[in-house]
Amino acid sequence: MATETPVRKGELPLSRSESLVRSGSLEIPLVLAGLLLAAFVVRLVLAYRIATPWIMVDEFIYSELAKSFAENGQFLIRETTSPFHNVLYPALISPAWLTDPMGRVYDVARAINVFLMVATAVPVYLWGRRLMSQGYALLAAVLVLLMPSLNYTGMLMTENAFFPAFVTACFAIALTLERPTVLRQVLVLVAIGVTVAVRPQALVVVLIYVTALALKLVLDLRAPAGPRGWRYVGGELLRYWPTALAGVVLGGGYVLYKALQGLGLESGLGPYAGVVKVHYDLGYASSWVVDHFAELGVSVGLIPVSALIVLLGGAVRGWRTTEAERAFLAIAAPAFVLLVIEVGIYASRFSLRIEERNMFAVAPLFFLAFALWLARGLPRPIVLTAVAAVIPAALLLTLNLKSLLNIGVLSDTFGLVPLLRLSGEVDGGVDTVRPLLLAGGCAAALAFALLPRRVATAALPLALGLFLVVSSYAVFRSIRDHSRATLALTSPANPSWIDNRIGHHSEAAFVYGTSADFIGDAQIMWQTEFWNRSVGTIVYPTGFPDPASLPTRAANFDALTGRITGGTQLTGIRYAVAPSTVQLAGERLDQEGRLVLYRIEPPMRFASLLGGVFADGWMGGFAALTHYAKPSGPARIRVRLSREAWRGQSPPGRATIKLGPLVTNAGGPAVGKPAVSRTWTIRSGEARQFVLPTPGVPYRLELHVDPTFSPSSFGGVDGRQLGAQIELRDLP
Numbered sequence: 001m002a003t004e005t006p007v008r009k010g011e012l013p014l015s016r017s018e019s020l021v022r023s024g025s026l027e028i029p030l031v032l033a034g035l036l037l038a039a040f041v042v043r044l045v046l047a048y049r050i051a052t053p054w055i056m057v058d059e060f061i062y063s064e065l066a067k068s069f070a071e072n073g074q075f076l077i078r079e080t081t082s083p084f085h086n087v088l089y090p091a092l093i094s095p096a097w098l099t100d101p102m103g104r105v106y107d108v109a110r111a112i113n114v115f116l117m118v119a120t121a122v123p124v125y126l127w128g129r130r131l132m133s134q135g136y137a138l139l140a141a142v143l144v145l146l147m148p149s150l151n152y153t154g155m156l157m158t159e160n161a162f163f164p165a166f167v168t169a170c171f172a173i174a175l176t177l178e179r180p181t182v183l184r185q186v187l188v189l190v191a192i193g194v195t196v197a198v199r200p201q202a203l204v205v206v207l208i209y210v211t212a213l214a215l216k217l218v219l220d221l222r223a224p225a226g227p228r229g230w231r232y233v234g235g236e237l238l239r240y241w242p243t244a245l246a247g248v249v250l251g252g253g254y255v256l257y258k259a260l261q262g263l264g265l266e267s268g269l270g271p272y273a274g275v276v277k278v279h280y281d282l283g284y285a286s287s288w289v290v291d292h293f294a295e296l297g298v299s300v301g302l303i304p305v306s307a308l309i310v311l312l313g314g315a316v317r318g319w320r321t322t323e324a325e326r327a328f329l330a331i332a333a334p335a336f337v338l339l340v341i342e343v344g345i346y347a348s349r350f351s352l353r354i355e356e357r358n359m360f361a362v363a364p365l366f367f368l369a370f371a372l373w374l375a376r377g378l379p380r381p382i383v384l385t386a387v388a389a390v391i392p393a394a395l396l397l398t399l400n401l402k403s404l405l406n407i408g409v410l411s412d413t414f415g416l417v418p419l420l421r422l423s424g425e426v427d428g429g430v431d432t433v434r435p436l437l438l439a440g441g442c443a444a445a446l447a448f449a450l451l452p453r454r455v456a457t458a459a460l461p462l463a464l465g466l467f468l469v470v471s472s473y474a475v476f477r478s479i480r481d482h483s484r485a486t487l488a489l490t491s492p493a494n495p496s497w498i499d500n501r502i503g504h505h506s507e508a509a510f511v512y513g514t515s516a517d518f519i520g521d522a523q524i525m526w527q528t529e530f531w532n533r534s535v536g537t538i539v540y541p542t543g544f545p546d547p548a549s550l551p552t553r554a555a556n557f558d559a560l561t562g563r564i565t566g567g568t569q570l571t572g573i574r575y576a577v578a579p580s581t582v583q584l585a586g587e588r589l590d591q592e593g594r595l596v597l598y599r600i601e602p603p604m605r606f607a608s609l610l611g612g613v614f615a616d617g618w619m620g621g622f623a624a625l626t627h628y629a630k631p632s633g634p635a636r637i638r639v640r641l642s643r644e645a646w647r648g649q650s651p652p653g654r655a656t657i658k659l660g661p662l663v664t665n666a667g668g669p670a671v672g673k674p675a676v677s678r679t680w681t682i683r684s685g686e687a688r689q690f691v692l693p694t695p696g697v698p699y700r701l702e703l704h705v706d707p708t709f710s711p712s713s714f715g716g717v718d719g720r721q722l723g724a725q726i727e728l729r730d731l732p
Helices: 016-020 027-048 058-072 088-097 102-119 123-131 134-145 148-154 159-178 182-198 198-220 230-238 241-261 265-276 282-299 302-318 323-350 362-377 383-399 413-425 430-450 453-487 499-503 518-531
Strands: 508-511 535-538 561-565 574-578 582-584 587-592 595-599 605-611 618-627 638-640 653-665 668-672 676-682 687-693 699-706 724-731
Touching: 027 102, 027 123, 027 134, 027 148, 058 088, 058 518, 058 595, 088 134, 088 159, 088 453, 088 595, 102 123, 102 148, 102 159, 123 134, 123 198, 123 582, 134 159, 134 453, 134 699, 148 159, 148 198, 148 413, 148 724, 159 198, 159 323, 159 362, 182 198, 182 241, 182 668, 198 230, 198 265, 198 302, 198 323, 198 499, 241 265, 241 453, 265 323, 282 323, 282 362, 282 699, 302 323, 302 362, 302 430, 302 453, 323 653, 362 453, 383 430, 413 430, 430 453, 453 518, 499 574, 499 587, 499 595, 518 535, 518 574, 574 582, 582 595, 638 653, 638 699, 653 687, 668 699, 676 687
Parallel strands: 508 535, 508 574
Antiparallel strands: 561 605, 574 595, 582 605, 587 595, 605 618, 618 699, 618 724, 638 687, 638 724, 653 668, 653 676, 653 699
16 A cells, blocks of 8 residues: 655645656646747737837837947937946847838837747746746746736836846846855856846845845755754855955945046936935835835735745745755845835835836746745645735735826836726726725635645636736736827827938927927927937927936027027928927928928028917916918907816906017017907806907917916816917918
8 A cells, every 4th residue: 555755844745746747858848938939929919019109208218229329339318428327228129220110110129028028937947947847837937928017028118128137137146045156156246237237226136145145044054954053154155255256346446436536326326326315214115115015916916925925934944945945035035025125115205106117027936936835735834824825915905096096007017007997997996996906815815825735736826827817918908008099199190200201311300398288298209209210309499398308409599580599409400390389480391190390491490489388279377379470461360268178167267368569578578569458257168259460570479367277176187277278360
């Protein structure tokens, strides 16, 4: 009669399913290869359905750096030196800019993204093979391929390179913790350097490395029949002399270099230097850190977090573990904790939202822990299991969904996107979603702790995979729709219309800053620049530079003549793109959406300029039209003011219209004398038009409405301060 071999007290039991997969079989690697190919095709199809870069201004910055590197080997933005030091990702996608037209460029860049993200499953599988059988290692790799975060392949974001770089660096650290040879330590330093070159945030990996080494020594000392005493600790630390030497040389060299430059150490972070210079409120930052722990658990389905807690707790308690398992746990725990703390503290000061995109790279470590927990027969010691099940679920109570579920999650917090979509589909909105989330957390905790092993071995992986698929689909639909809406701001059918009209080797200036909606106009400007390589010179004659503080061309604007000059920067430019609310002197070549393309003769000048008006025709408290050129002979202008688009409550506004010759007052344009003036009290749902005689050019029309109102104060969703909608038309 067959009998089972008794398990020693404290030993992690091996699953019987371990024997189902032969360790030397080629079947599983071939299956993995097929899955990688299938994942590449599926993710590429999904990425190509993202209509345009929409995480602005980030995607525009990386596209500019990639374009510059492809064209001249430098990392420039609008032909100006870039302050950004995280240049590895732009370098990786730069081959796309060797192709043409921009549609193909965008496709190639996204294909590179897909390759990088999908390839992350390879180090995950190889790492898993050191811990468990091929089948369970394959499970971890498959879960990685199903992650919602792989939807970033449709965006030109550093996440696409940071994900594989971070996972590979952690794997290299684990290999070094197993056997710290000189070669492995060198590879760790290279991996960390590569990850930092992708994103400065990766400097935390240095601290993770040090913490992982300390934890590995603790786990070694706790292992049954393992080494004991300080002699072992000292001997092990001595084996890391290459790492210590490199740290001293590189760190000391950097300090000396910055001292010679006369700059602070934080200057090496470029535009991120402010992160280490500002003050952080400890209590406030702690609450954000807790929120980040909670949300990261949601993004991976909670159960993998519980699995990691059980495995780590068991190893600390002295369970029998292999060298590879102790190395894995030693890196997984600090990678998870320190990365979340870093991101949570940053978010508390700079973004005020959960930044999952800066920490999802740790998710594969959870999936490895989950697969290892399954491979070890789902160990469930009562106290440890209770703690592991309750903590991730209990953290959900800290999430204030009413403040977190907003459009900001589309770019930064994929784990909350399904909840945002659900809140718009169920009665009660967020108030209904919150108990559903808590119920899901309780269900995950109970399944982890109580589901019979025979059932859980198959049910938990299937449930987790289904959760990731559903989440991925919800995220994809949201970002697909948002990207389409973003492209609709310009020309959905023909976004490269300027290049198509004048050729991408020509140069066209973009006139920016004439509207009341500077952020909305900036979105149009960035979209236009990305899709049209001929657009690269940004002119802001009215004093409103790029809101992202990117390089632009300051212009001298003569308020009396409408002339725009900018020294040698504008010399030789024969084309210009401007919003339809202004007219440039020159030949009108084409129009798409809100933009008009002109052929001009320097100096560039306005024929007319309308300022202070939003794209939908609403003005705030002030708007002005300046005419610099018009047909000869007597003329009139029709001014129509209305609040017909708003039928809700609003305070009556006193509307004042002034029209007269253009003069300057305190250096700015103004209405001179003799002037025509009209007044009217405007109310909700009302409209009125005025026909006024115009003097000779140049002349100026000014409109004032006081007080303004915000629809959001009366039950609407529009938060702007509005005065009236205006329509202007020249009459003979």
